[in-house]
Structures are given as C-alpha cells and as structure tokens.
Amino acid sequence: MNVLFGLVSAMVVGATPILLAAIGGTFTFYAGIFNIAMEGMMLVGAFCAVLGSFFLHSWFLGILCAVAGALIMAGIFVLFAVRLHTDEFLTGIALNLFAVGLTTFLLRDIFHVKGAFTDAGIRAIPAVKLPLIDGIPFLGRLLSGYNAIVYVALLVTVLSAFVIFRTRFGLRLRGAGYNAACLSSSGVPASTIRIWSLIVCAVCCGLAGAYLSLGYVRLFAENMSAGRGWISLTAVILVSGNPWGIAIISLLFGFFDGLTVFLQGSRIPTQFTAMIPYVATLVSLYLYSVRKRRQA
C-alpha cells in the first residue's frame, strides 16, 4: 500500500511542472506560434522564484517574481518574433540559450556560487491539506497534502480547457492559429492574440519554474529545468494541444519521472533510471506515429 501511495505522489510531483508548461504551450500552439521557449521561461522562472523567496522572505512573492521573470522572457519573444518578424524557432533557441546564460551569470553575480544555490532563507511553497477530503481515510492520503502549486496546476488545466473551447477569447485564439489573415480581416489583429497567448504561456511557465525551485526542491541549480520544457512541447504536439490530453500525458511522464526516483535504491544503475523520462518521450512519439498511420 505504501508503495502505491509513494508512486502516486511521485507521479503527481513529476507531472506538475510538465503539465503547467504544456498548458502554457498549448495556448501558443493554438495561436499558431512555434514556441520552443518554454524551457527558458521555466528556467528563468525557477531562478526568479528563488531570488524573490530569498530576498523578500515570502514564497508568495517568490512565485510572483517567477511569473514576472517569465513574462520578461515572453516580452523578448514578442519583441523579436512578433514585432521584428525574426524566425520563431531561432528566437526560441536564442531565448533558451539566453536563459541558461543569464541564470548562471546571475547565480554567480548575486549569490556568488557556482552550480547551485541553497539556503535556509529560501521559503518553500507550503503543502496544502484539502479541508474535507483530508479526513477521509484512503482518499485523503491519495489526494490531499500536495504542494499548493499542484492544485493550481489542476485548476489551470480545467480553466484552460474552458477558456480555449468555450469563450470568445478562445475562439479568437484558435482563429489566430487556424487562419490568421481571416481573423485579422474580421477586426481582431492576430498579432495581439498571439501576444496574449505568449503572456498566458509565460505565466504558466513561471509557475512551473517556481514549482521546480520552491516546491520540488528548495534550491536553484544551473540548468535545472533539465529538458522539461522540451518534454512539455512534445506533450503538446502529441495531443495537438488538447488540455485534457496534456493532463493525461503529463501524468504518464510524471509516472516515469516518479519511477526514476523510485528505482534509485534498486540495483539498476542510476544513470539508466535517469534516462527513463527521455526514453518514455521517444516511446510516446513512436506510439503517436503508429496511431497516426493507422488513421490514415
């Protein structure tokens, strides 16, 4: 029984950052932007979260700083890709490199450390006990007591499904990707919708970053996003942006991520267990192509 609880909680913990970043990515996906900057936004978010939490002595302000940092990244993306018409892919690559460079530089410049910064002064995001469910014997242990961001991520998923498919903004968002010229000629500039989609994406990635550095662990390490932005991009592509599909895929990756932690004590070398999430990405890509071929 304990194994089950352990695995479920490891799965949820691993799934959360990927889910949040992928939900952000789905907004830009529907808006027709080839956005690969989630990795960088997440990394900057993770750094700014530690920065805010450490200097302002509050995890909440840390989260706000994370979002602000990711928004600055989105601002650069807007400036180059939307305003100056630079290639989106190249802008994304440059932004990701910029994020790695900037965070390592600032880590050194502000905290005077190399590699990783951890300190008792960093306030972590607290866990939340759900008021009613916590009392129920089995369900309580299964559903309650996770980090606050986990519940935020769930809320964001439900909200995004509603916004994308049930609101006017969602219609325009999908219009911007489906036929930008048509949308613009009906009086709604597609570029404005794209800018908004990037803003939403940055907020989500900022939250994901804050979760990495203040929830998952309580430190900032160089390049700590470790490909999660890329995995979330894969998740978006695999389900063509559907938020519910993203939730399922993220849980799946969370499961494999949890398995990594879980197998650490076993006889399999850690180097191989650490490969699992990346191999799982390849396998899911494979399954996707098989399914697509069958449909064709």
Next chain:
Amino acid sequence: MRKQALSGILGVLAAFAIGALVLALQGFNPVATYGALLQYSLFSGSGFTATVTRAVPLILTGLSASIAFASGPVNLGQPGQLVMGALGATLVGLFVHLPSAFLVPLCILASLLGGALWSGLAALLKRAFAMDEFIVTLMLNFIADYFALWVITYPLFDPSASTPMTRPISTAAWLPDLGSVNTSVLFMVLAAVVCWLIMSRGRSGYEWRMTGQNSLFARIGGCKVNANYVRVMLVTGALAGLAGGLMIMGGPHRFVKGLGANYAWDGIMIAVVASNGISGTFLYGLLFSALQQGAIGMELVTAVPSEFIDVLQAVIVLVVVAGRVSLNMVFDRLATRRKLKESAG
C-alpha cells in the same frame, strides 16, 4: 554575402554595446573588461593559440548544425553525437594497440562512426516511424549523456581517480602539439574545407541546399530527397562525433565526466548566427571561442564573472538574427525605391 557581413558586424557591435551597458549598470568598467577579454584571447601568444584550439569543437559542431539546418533536417543532437564520437575514440584508444600512424586514423574513424551512429538512429526513427528528428535528437542528447556517464562510472572507470573518468588512452593516439597549437586544429580546418567543397562546389551539396529551401522543388527536380535526408543526418552526426574524438585525442586524452557539457548548444548557436553558411560558421566559431577563452582572463583581471560571456553570446545571437531580418527589410525597401525611381524616370 556583403549584406550578411555588414549585418553580422553591426549586430556583433550592437551586442557588445548592450553588454557594455549591462556591465556599466553592474558597476564594472566596460572598457577594461573588454580590454582584458581581447588581451587574453587574441593579443597574447598563449591566449591566441588556446583560442584556436578551443575553436575546434565549436566550429565542428557548428558545421554540423549549419549543414543540417541548410539541408532541411533539424538536427539538434550535436551534444549527444559529440559525446558518442568521443566515446568511440576513447574505446579504440584504450583497447587497440597499434603504431601512431594507424591508431590516429582509426580513432578518428571511430569518432566519426560514433557520431554517425547516434544521428543515424534519429534518421532511422524518422524514416521508419515518421518521428520528428528535432525532438528525437534532443532526447537522444540526454540519453547519450547518461549512457556515457554510466560507461565511465562502471565498465571503464579508472580506479585511481576520484571522479568518474576512464584511464588515459594509448599515447600512440595522442595528437601532438605543433609548436603551441594542437594538431587537432589541422583536422578541423581540413573538415571545414571539405564541408565547404561539398556544400558550395559539389553536386550533393547543391541537392541538399535545394531540399532545405524547398523539398518539393528538389523532389520534382529529381533529387532523392529521402536518401539525401539520411546522408545529411549521417554526415552531420559524424562531424559532431569528430569534434568529440578530437577533444579526447588533443585534450585530456581520456573521457572525463562532463566532457562536452560546455559545448552543448554552442554549435547550434553558431549555426544560427551564421545563418547556416560554412564560412560564417568558421568565423563565428572563432569569435565565440575567443569570447570563451578570454572570459577566464577577464574574470582574473576585472572580477566580472566569466558567465557574463554566456549572456553576451546569447545577446549576439538574438541581435544578429533579428538585425539580419530588419536590415534585409531596409535593403529591400531601398531597392524598391530605386526601382520605382528608375521606372518613373
């Protein structure tokens, strides 16, 4: 070509100006910082040779990315291919005992094969299952990293070392220093010349470039697009593998933990600023190498953290790429105006 050079120079200067602003805001002296940077990378004998040696993996991975991007395949797997190439050269260097004249070429071959194996895997997955190479190569990077770490932690671990690394490879496979420059530079220059010949003088290079610009046009024109795809993946993987092999043979002579980590995205970055040109890749590779080399001296002299260079590099990429697009628009506008005047007159 002239336009490219102009926008490149303007972009680099603008990026340096932005960097100077950042430095000034942090309370550092930009002039002294840039002075130290140049002093330790270009204007001292040992600095210059170190810059040239450091440029070897940068230019080779840059060429790999450039040729791939120019020909269509989005091969983002240079870091993984470099690691596998280095592993190939290490294996041969450890277990094959031959005189230098045979062992060096054999090690080079092994590094080429190691890289090509890793990119070939991605090409195979693309051809057989239509899996996008851009995600596959990225994921293979992580897998190669952990695989190499396993190899040097368990089967090939040097028991006398405290951190994961292999024993040194056979001295017959070491690339000697020519004066103060390592011979690996010669191999790099040779590879660059071959790349240039293939891409701008050869028929296959022409086919690849056409496919990169418009694969439908290339297919209708009679190019074997699919076969070319596999070939480009293999060649670019081999180039990145060569970078790894030369790093082992010219540098630490053993596979050390974290090898290539510093060069992870540099090749892609260089290809992006050079807009996939061969000569541009060569020049930007030297520039980025000079920056990275000078960073160490800069930190010593001015207390500016060497990581500042990482920021500066990314700023160069953004500004040069965006500047190219904007400048092209300006050039086009000027050309249109001139034509309009001519037709009016």
